Amino acid sequence: MGWFGFIIFVIVVITSVAAWVNTKIIIEELEIIKKHLGIPEDESISLHIAEENEEENNQTQ
Numbered sequence: 001m002g003w004f005g006f007i008i009f010v011i012v013v014i015t016s017v018a019a020w021v022n023t024k025i026i027i028e029e030l031e032i033i034k035k036h037l038g039i040p041e042d043e044s045i046s047l048h049i050a051e052e053n054e055e056e057n058n059q060t061q
Contacts, residue, residue, distance in 0.1 A: 034041070
């Protein structure tokens with residue numbers, strides 16, 4: 001049972017790394033497609049929230 005569990009663990013680790021690499025490849029391909037279609041790049045959510053807060057502060061002053 002010990003070897004079987006170790007083999008399963010190794011398989012799970014390998015498949016999780018493969019899924020992570022596949023996701024990175026897909027994201028890179030989507031960025032290329034967005035550039036080709038002329039879609040602007042996404043801003044960071046934290047930057048967007050910071051800009052909204054700054055605009056609200058400017059309006060209240």
